[in-house]
Amino acid sequence: xxxxxxxxxxxxxxxxxxxxxxxxxxxxxxxxxxxxxxxxxxxxxxxxxxxxxxxxxxxxxxxxxxxxxxxxxxxxxxxxxxxxxxxxxxxxxxxxxxxxxxxxxxxxxxxxxxxxxxxxxxxxxxxxxxxxxxxxxxxxxxxxxxxxxxxxxxxxxxxxxxxxxxxxxxxxxxxxxxxxxxxxxxxxxxxxxx
Ligand SMILES: Nc1ncnc2c1ncn2[C@@H]1O[C@H](COP(=O)(O)OP(=O)(O)OP(=O)(O)O)[C@@H](O)[C@H]1O
Numbered sequence: 768x769x770x771x772x773x774x775x776x777x778x779x780x781x782x783x784x785x786x787x788x789x790x791x792x793x794x795x796x797x798x799x800x801x802x803x804x805x806x807x808x809x810x811x812x813x814x815x816x817x818x819x820x821x822x823x824x825x826x827x828x829x830x831x832x833x834x835x836x837x838x839x840x841x842x843x844x845x846x847x848x849x850x851x852x853x854x855x856x857x858x859x860x861x862x863x864x865x866x867x868x869x870x871x872x873x874x875x876x877x878x879x880x881x882x883x884x885x886x887x888x889x890x891x892x893x894x895x896x897x898x899x900x901x902x903x904x905x906x907x908x909x910x911x912x913x914x915x916x917x918x919x920x921x922x923x924x925x926x927x928x929x930x931x932x933x934x935x936x937x938x939x940x941x942x943x944x945x946x947x948x949x950x951x952x953x954x955x956x957x958x959x960x961x
Contacts, residue, residue: 769801769866772957774889777806777859777869781878782893782930783923785905787942791893792870794949795956804867806858809835812850825858842886843877868956875926882935891955892936894927896943 782788796803810824811832820826827835832851836844844853854871862869871888873881881888895901901923905916930936938955942948 770799771802771866772868773960774958775863775868777863777871777886777888778803778956779871779873779878779881779888779890780893781873781875781890781926782942783895783901783926784919785901785908785923786893786895787904787945787948788872788893790945791940791942791949791952792872795870795953798953802868803870804862804865806854806862806869806871808852808854809841809858810850810852812852825855842884843873843880845874845876875929878935889938889955890936891938891940891952892930893948893952894930894939894941895923896941898923898927900943 780788780792792803792805796805807821808824809827809832811827811829812824814820814823814826818824829851832844832853835841835855836853840855840857841853842856842859844851846852854873854877859869859871871877871881878890882890895904898920902916902920905911905919911919930939938951940948940951940955
């Protein structure tokens with residue numbers, strides 16, 4: 768059964784890599800089944816083994832991507848490692864039309880684009896208790912090589928600085944103790960309309 772929050776605007780979750788964004792929004796989805804939908808991005812990269820079209824990404828050709836972008840079809844888009852990624856307006860509209868509250872997991876540049884677009888959304892930043900703890904989690908996750916960990920940490924500093932800009936985020940959750948952080952996120956998501 769869907770348990771809808773009073774405020775149905777899409778929720779944009781950002782924060783440095785390894786801070787626990789995925790862990791937290793998965794808890795939100797599990798504890799409130801049928802309520803939320805994670806926005807599935809478009810990408811020009813090829814699917815990796817086990818990935819499914821429409822589930823992990825919408826896989827499109829470079830031509831299709833560029834065409835959709837020219838038609839102003841993305842709320843945000845970026846190029847990483849030679850591949851294009853973006854969140855399409857249609858994806859958000861389809862999920863909203865199904866009565867779902869859309870959750871977007873995006874990085875800092877995407878947050879800036881969505882804010883510039885004036886599309887209604889709520890912005891949540893997940894912050895680490897400290898840079899040392901973020902480093903521990905990134906290493907503990909064991910998914911990255913040393914070089915990638917250092918890159919992520921350098922980028923984390925940029926994102927943490929940006930998160931201090933007044934008015935950018937509606938809510939900052941420090942992910943120290945997981946259950947406490949989850950509760951803060953859930954309370955924000957389910958807060959009554961102002
Ligand atoms: N409060 C917490 N205390 C300790 N460990 C945590 C906490 N929250 C998450 N973690 C752990 O930190 C690691 C990174 O979490 P997760 O993969 O959810 O981060 P992410 O922000 O989604 O990263 P990315 O942006 O790279 O996908 C995981 O191993 C996760 O289990």
